[in-house]
Amino acid sequence: MAHRALVRPIGLVPALCRPQHVSRPFSTVLDTPINPAAQQTPPPAPSSSVFHDAVQAAAPRTNWTKEEISELYNTPLINLTYAAATVHRRFHNPAAIQMCTLMNIKTGGCSEDCSYCAQSSRYNTGLKASKMVDVASVLEAARVAKENGSSRFCMGAAWRDMRGRKTNLKNVKEMVKGVRAMGMEACVTLGMIDAEQAKELKDAGLTAYNHNVDTSREHYPSVITTRTYDERLATINNVQNAGIHVCTGGILGLGEKPQDHVGLIHTVATLPSHPESFPVNALVPIKGTPLGESKAIAFDAILRTIATARLVLPTTIIRLAAGRHTMREEKQMMCFMAGANAVFTGEKMLTTACNGWEEDKAMFDRWGLRPMESHETIGGQQEIAEAKSEASIGEALTSAEQTTPASI
Ligand code: SF4
Numbered sequence: 120m121a122h123r124a125l126v127r128p129i130g131l132v133p134a135l136c137r138p139q140h141v142s143r144p145f146s147t148v149l150d151t152p153i154n155p156a157a158q159q160t161p162p163p164a165p166s167s168s169v170f171h172d173a174v175q176a177a178a179p180r181t182n183w184t185k186e187e188i189s190e191l192y193n194t195p196l197i198n199l200t201y202a203a204a205t206v207h208r209r210f211h212n213p214a215a216i217q218m219c220t221l222m223n224i225k226t227g228g229c230s231e232d233c234s235y236c237a238q239s240s241r242y243n244t245g246l247k248a249s250k251m252v253d254v255a256s257v258l259e260a261a262r263v264a265k266e267n268g269s270s271r272f273c274m275g276a277a278w279r280d281m282r283g284r285k286t287n288l289k290n291v292k293e294m295v296k297g298v299r300a301m302g303m304e305a306c307v308t309l310g311m312i313d314a315e316q317a318k319e320l321k322d323a324g325l326t327a328y329n330h331n332v333d334t335s336r337e338h339y340p341s342v343i344t345t346r347t348y349d350e351r352l353a354t355i356n357n358v359q360n361a362g363i364h365v366c367t368g369g370i371l372g373l374g375e376k377p378q379d380h381v382g383l384i385h386t387v388a389t390l391p392s393h394p395e396s397f398p399v400n401a402l403v404p405i406k407g408t409p410l411g412e413s414k415a416i417a418f419d420a421i422l423r424t425i426a427t428a429r430l431v432l433p434t435t436i437i438r439l440a441a442g443r444h445t446m447r448e449e450k451q452m453m454c455f456m457a458g459a460n461a462v463f464t465g466e467k468m469l470t471t472a473c474n475g476w477e478e479d480k481a482m483f484d485r486w487g488l489r490p491m492e493s494h495e496t497i498g499g500q501q502e503i504a505e506a507k508s509e510a511s512i513g514e515a516l517t518s519a520e521q522t523t524p525a526s527i
Contacts, residue, residue, distance in 0.1 A: 170194060173430040174202045176209075183388045183431055189381045192427045196419060200457040203426035207458040210433045215491035216483070217271060217436055217461035218476075219306070220264035224294070225251040225276035225287075231310075231345045233333075234409040235370060235402055238277035244407035251276065254290055258297040264465060267476040268490045271304040273329065273463075279346070280311035288316060292323035299324040304493055306366060311346065311354045317361035327364040327395055330354045335382025338375045342410075355390065364395035368438065371424060372402030372416035380424045388431045396461065397428055397435045401442025418450055422457055429458025436461045444474050448482055460491065 169187045191199065207213055227238045228248030237244045261272040274294055281288055291307060298305040307320065308329035320328065332351050333339060339348045358365050369383040387394055401421055404413045428437055438461040439454050446454075464479045483489060 170202065174205055176206060176430075176433055179393050179432065179434050181389055181392065183385060185381055185385045188385050188388065188427065188431055189378065191430050192377065192381050192384075192423060196423060196426075199423065199426045199430075200453070203429040203458045204456050206433050207429050207460070211458075211460055212491075212495065213455070213460075214488055215460065215495055216455065216488050217438075217491040218269045218464050218479070219271040219273055219438070219461060220260075220267075220269040220465035221273040221275060221463050222252075222257060222260050222465075223277075224257055224274045224291075225249070225278065227277055229277035229310075230279050231343065233343050235342070235373060235405065236408060237405040239408070242405075242408045244405055248277075251287060251290060254293045254297065257294045258301075261294075261298045261301060261303060265301055265303055267465070268480070269303070269464060269476075270490060270493050271306060271326070272298045273306040273308065274298075275308045275329075276310070278310040281309055281313075281316050288319065292319065295320065295323040295325050299326075302493075308366075311350060312357055314357045314360060317357040317363060321361040321363050325363050327366045328358040329366040329396075329398070330358065331368050331370070331398065331400075332383065332386050333369050334373055334375050335379035336386065337382055338373065338379040342373050352386075355394075359391060365390070366396035366398060366438070367394045368396070368398035368400070368440070370400040370402055370441070371421055372413055372442075373410060374413065377420065377423075380420065380427070384424070384428050384431050393432050393435050395436060396438055397432055398438040398440040399425055399428070399459070400440040401445070403442050403445070415445070418446070422450075422453055425454050425459050426457040438462070448485075451482070452486055455486075455488065 167190060169190045173191055194202070204213070226249045227246045228240050229236070229238045230241075231239055232241050233239055236242075237246045240248070257274060264272050274291070276287070276291075278284065278287075291309065295305045295307065304326040305324065306327040306329055307325060311330075312320070312328070317328070330351060332348065332355075334342060336348045355365055355367055367387055369380075371380065387397060399421065401416050402410060402413055404411050425437055425439075428435070437459045439451065439459045440463055443451060443462060462474070462479065464474055464476055
């Protein structure tokens with residue numbers, strides 16, 4: 120009888136026998152009465168207080184130790200991703216994915232020696248260096264990005280730093296103002312900047328500044344020798360002090376070890392405040408660079424890094440960045456389920472391929488995802504709060520003017 124019940128089409132099961140609001144466990148015979156109490160899957164047993172505290176977190180903390188992060192990173196992946204999904208739902212809407220478009224506003228000819236980069240003048244990658252793109256062309260690209268659903272427009276220039284680049288900075292500020300005037304968030308990545316340059320960009324309305332630390336402090340010297348880890352942190356510090364949101368993350372697949380993923384997360388988790396955005400890139404090997412023949416990083420390492428980052432940086436937007444175009448849709452979805460909630464979308468991502476808008480829209484439709492609105496991001500919420508407080512200051516001043524006697 121049990122066998123017959125198993126093959127009976129579900130539409131013929133008497134209504135009274137059908138479970139209501141209760142999922143049927145795999146292999147349950149449909150005629151067997153369901154005990155709802157037995158249906159509830161308990162959350163994974165916390166393996167330690169570190170794991171338990173991370174899952175229960177109500178706010179971000181910046182005093183993480185490497186040992187604690189390592190413990191999370193080494194949790195069995197099935198439990199780690201479940202925990203990350205739980206925390207993700209507490210701090211973010213899991214259906215909302217931020218769509219950003221990244222444009223190269225100045226290609227190639229960079230003096231740095233980043234071993235993965237097509238734009239370094241030290242490697243023969245066949246990439247032709249070009250001058251900075253004019254402001255009007257950048258704003259036209261931003262308009263197209265907005266039309267296609269992107270809410271953030273990012274502009275990258277292959278420079279070591281901004282020293283002696285006054286005209287370039289002036290043009291970048293025009294671009295930032297133009298993008299902001301369209302109602303989009305604006306992000307730039309221009310290499311190292313000092314406190315004054317950060318302030319100028321903030322005054323122009325810049326939403327976020329990207330400056331990746333790339334990897335752990337320990338592995339960093341095997342990837343880049345022309346600037347130090349601390350120089351990178353100094354730029355991040357200047358950006359944070361200017362009141363601009365920080366976008367900083369890393370690249371996986373640079374020949375690092377798992378502990379370097381822990382080290383990378385530890386660096387950003389112990390900044391004075393967590394970055395607004397943490398990009399996770401998978402190396403796209405470029406022929407002619409020292410890492411041009413590298414093997415692809417295993418997917419489970421990418422997923423583990425994203426899930427750990429979600430637990431450690433609960434309010435941060437985690438950005439699935441370069442290398443996403445090499446991932447099948449199911450893999451991307453696993454990353455979204457484990458806490459990633461931003462993508463780069465458009466025609467190109469700096470010098471590497473990118474998933475196009477149409478492709479992403481179709482994927483979003485299949486899985487019930489939607490583009491994140493600006494007001495849903497921490498940056499957006501902060502801007503709204505700032506605008507409100509400016510408005511209330513304005514109102515207070517106006518009412519004070521109205522009630523102040525003409526002379527005292
Ligand atoms: S990653 Fe940036 S700083 Fe490094 S070589 Fe490329 S463009 Fe220059």
